Amino acid sequence: MFIKALLIAIWAGITGIDLYDGLTHIHRPVVTGLVVGVILGDVQTGLIAGGMLELVWMGMVPLAGAQPPNVVIGGIIGTAFAILTKQEPNVAVGIAVPFAIAAQAGITLLFTVFSPVMHKADRYAEEANLKGIDKINYLGMGILFVSYFIVAFLPIYFGADTAQSVVGKLPETFIAGLSVAGGIMPAVGFAMLLKIMLKKEYVAFLLLGFVLVTYLNLPILAVAILGTAIALYDFYTNKGKGDDSGKEVISDGI
Numbered sequence: 641m642f643i644k645a646l647l648i649a650i651w652a653g654i655t656g657i658d659l660y661d662g663l664t665h666i667h668r669p670v671v672t673g674l675v676v677g678v679i680l681g682d683v684q685t686g687l688i689a690g691g692m693l694e695l696v697w698m699g700m701v702p703l704a705g706a707q708p709p710n711v712v713i714g715g716i717i718g719t720a721f722a723i724l725t726k727q728e729p730n731v732a733v734g735i736a737v738p739f740a741i742a743a744q745a746g747i748t749l750l751f752t753v754f755s756p757v758m759h760k761a762d763r764y765a766e767e768a769n770l771k772g773i774d775k776i777n778y779l780g781m782g783i784l785f786v787s788y789f790i791v792a793f794l795p796i797y798f799g800a801d802t803a804q805s806v807v808g809k810l811p812e813t814f815i816a817g818l819s820v821a822g823g824i825m826p827a828v829g830f831a832m833l834l835k836i837m838l839k840k841e842y843v844a845f846l847l848l849g850f851v852l853v854t855y856l857n858l859p860i861l862a863v864a865i866l867g868t869a870i871a872l873y874d875f876y877t878n879k880g881k882g883d884d885s886g887k888e889v890i891s892d893g894i
Contacts (some may be wrong), residue, residue, distance in 0.1 A: 669697060
């Protein structure tokens, strides 16, 4: 278990850096779920739990000082505990959110403590000292890596067996409650995303997708392919159309 916890902690450190500095999106739960599943030997549960957690965080966008629960720790801890305790993936959401909230509070505190270093970076910028600025950036990434490493390693290594025994002693009604909460959270996350993106012109497509899934029982992949076809048709139909001045109209797609 030590090696598995170590590998997951290393992955947490890497993705923690990616969240703020890399932005390659390997920190998203849909990716971390797969990686954690591979490490723990249960890819199927990892993918399902990661997909559910992705829906939870899909609409949680960090804006300046308003930071949502930490997506890295939530995705990794939630998926890992769902696999280790052999619970339904829905339960992963109930486990993930408290860890994610606590982790983000710690990261915010870390940023606050590190903030005075930025004045040093300002002086380096005035002096055109690029090496000094690089050192500060690398220092910040190093601290992030260590922080995420510790936060991910300790619960998984020391808490896996304990968590499994505790879950076994919990009432079935409590586990069922976590499962229900886990089923609701993805819907809440997606609703938050729609609040940002939805336009009245696209409500018809939302209703169409709802009918296809709910009443015609089409799988998500089929609906996604159909949505892609509609998007491609709309894109190529409107491509090159100009406004009254003859200039091409550029849309942000939202």
